Structures are given as structure tokens and as C-alpha cells.
Amino acid sequence: xxxxxxxxxxxxxxxxxxxxxxxxxxxxxxxxxxxxxxxxxxxxxxxxxxxxxxxxxxxxxxxxxxxxxxxxxxxxxxxxxxxxxxxxxxxxxxxxxxxxxxxxxxxxxxxxxxxxxxxxxxxxxxxxxxxxxxxxxxxxxxxxxxxxxxxxxxxxxxxxxxxxxxxxxxxxxxxxxxxxxxxxxxxxxxxxxxxxxxxxxxxxxxxxx
Numbered sequence: 001x002x003x004x005x006x007x008x009x010x011x012x013x014x015x016x017x018x019x020x021x022x023x024x025x026x027x028x029x030x031x032x033x034x035x036x037x038x039x040x041x042x043x044x045x046x047x048x049x050x051x052x053x054x055x056x057x058x059x060x061x062x063x064x065x066x067x068x069x070x071x072x073x074x075x076x077x078x079x080x081x082x083x084x085x086x087x088x089x090x091x092x093x094x095x096x097x098x099x100x101x102x103x104x105x106x107x108x109x110x111x112x113x114x115x116x117x118x119x120x121x122x123x124x125x126x127x128x129x130x131x132x133x134x135x136x137x138x139x140x141x142x143x144x145x146x147x148x149x150x151x152x153x154x155x156x157x158x159x160x161x162x163x164x165x166x167x168x169x170x171x172x173x174x175x176x177x178x179x180x181x182x183x184x185x186x187x188x189x190x191x192x193x194x195x196x197x198x199x200x201x202x203x204x205x206x207x208x209x
Contacts, residue, residue: 011032011033011034012030012033012034012035013033014030014080014082017030017035017082018098018101018104020035021035022101022103026038026040027070027084029081029082029083029084030080030081030082030083031079031080031081031082032080038084039118042116044145044191045114045116045145047190047191048114048143048145048187048188048191049069049070049086049087049114051186051187051188051189051190051191052086052087052112052114052143052187053067053069053087054186055182055183055186055187056087056089056112056180056182058186059178059180059181059182060089060178060180063178063180064091064092065089065090065091065092065109065178066089066090066091067087067088067089068087068088068089068090068105069086069087070084070085070086070087071084072084072088072103072104072105073103073104073105074088074104074105074106074108074111074134075097075104075105075106076106076130076131076133076134077106077133077134078133078134079130079133081127081130082104083127083130085108085111085112085113086112086113086114086143087110087111087112088105088108088110088111088112089108089109089110089111089178090105090107090108090109091109091177091178092107094107095107106134107134107136108134108136108137109136109137109138109139109177109178110137110138110139110140110141110175110177110178111131111137111139111140111141112140112141112142112143113127113140113141113142113143114143114145115142115143115144115145116145123142124142128140128153132155132161137155138154138155138156138176138177139152139153139154139155139175139176139177139178140152140153140161141153143187146193146194147167147193148167148168148169148171148184148187148188148191148193149165149166149167149184150165150166150167150173150182150184150187151163151164151165152164152165152166152173152175154176154177156176166184167184168184169184169185169188170184170185171184172184
């Protein structure tokens with residue numbers, strides 16, 4: 001979700017961030033010595049995030065890859081960003097920053113963010129720049145709240161990030177890194193989208209005489 005800069009001028013260490021964060025009543029990202037409080041979610045964001053978690057959970061049942069909701073923190077080792085994706089999928093053993101705390105991982109295979117007006121530019125831009133630095137990450141999904149659409153950036157061993165999209169409630173999206181296909185009808189179940197805007201053709205004024 002959207003982040004707001006904590007105006008404190010004191011630079012924190014990562015250890016200080018963890019101490020504060022684990023005692024806090026709300027979540028904050030951490031980057032370059034600063035904490036950024038994450039805004040609360042809307043009902044629509046919560047619904048879509050829950051649907052995403054259920055769909056991935058159902059598709060991955062009995063497989064070695066496991067989905068985790070936004071309670072699980074992710075650290076990008078190359079940049080130092082600590083954040084909370086809306087969904088993380090990890091294949092194989094979890095690699096923790098602190099094995100005793102077991103609340104922050106570093107090896108996701110797939111990450112999902114549900115876009116909102118306040119976060120879309122960040123999720124598409126700077127946050128994706130950070131995510132691309134995760135060696136284990138193979139796919140990054142951005143899920144719209146405005147229409148039934150999912151954008152998936154996919155990386156394989158021999159190719160750079162490539163975009164694939166799925167749109168409409170009848171569509172499905174293949175997830176190559178997990179060898180599954182997800183249904184947009186399930187991801188957007190019970191979502192009431194705003195009606196499409198009706199475009200009107202301007203009437204040409206009569207020629208003046």
C-alpha cells in the first residue's frame with residue numbers, strides 16, 4: 001500500500017528498524033535509514049488481495065511452492081529495502097534475515113502487488129527497480145483495482161523481463177515459474193467495477209452565416 005515518509009531526521013540502522021517495527025501497531029517499509037508508514041487498505045484492496053491469496057493457495061496445493069500474504073516482510077539484499085508485498089510465493093526452504101525471528105525473507109520466486117491510485121507509480125517504478133535486484137525472483141504481478149486486468153513481468157534464465165497481460169473475467173494467466181494458471185474470474189470474484197465511461201461525440205456547431 002501507499003507509504004508516507006516518517007519525518008524524523010534520525011537515520012536508523014536496520015536493527016533499530018526491526019526493533020521498532022516488531023513492537024509497532026502498523027507496518028512500515030524501511031530504506032536508506034528511514035521508515036515509511038504504510039497506509040491502511042480499502043475494502044476493495046483487501047478483497048482482491050484475499051482473492052489472489054486464495055487462488056494461488058488453491059493452485060499450489062500439494063506443490064513445493066507456498067504463498068504468503070502481506071504479513072510476511074521481504075528484504076531486497078542488493079538495495080536494503082524492507083517491504084511487505086501483497087503476496088509472496090517461495091519455492092523451497094525460506095531464507096530468513098533472522099532465523100530466530102522468522103518474519104523477513106530474502107528469496108521469493110514470485111511477488112504480487114494490488115495497484116491503487118496512491119501506490120501505482122511506486123509499484124511500477126521504484127519498487128519494481130528494487131524487486132528486479134532479487135536473484136530468485138522470476139515473476140512480478142501487478143493487479144488492477146479498476147478493471148479485470150493483471151500485468152505479469154516474467155524473467156527466465158536467458159531473457160530479460162518480459163511483459164504479459166491478461167484482461168477480462170473470462171481470461172486466465174499462465175505463471176511459468178510455478179507451472180500453474182490462475183483465473184481472473186477467481187482473482188476478481190465479488191468485485192464490483194465502476195461502469196465504463198460513455199464517450200460522446202461532440203456535436204458540430206452549425207455554420208454561422
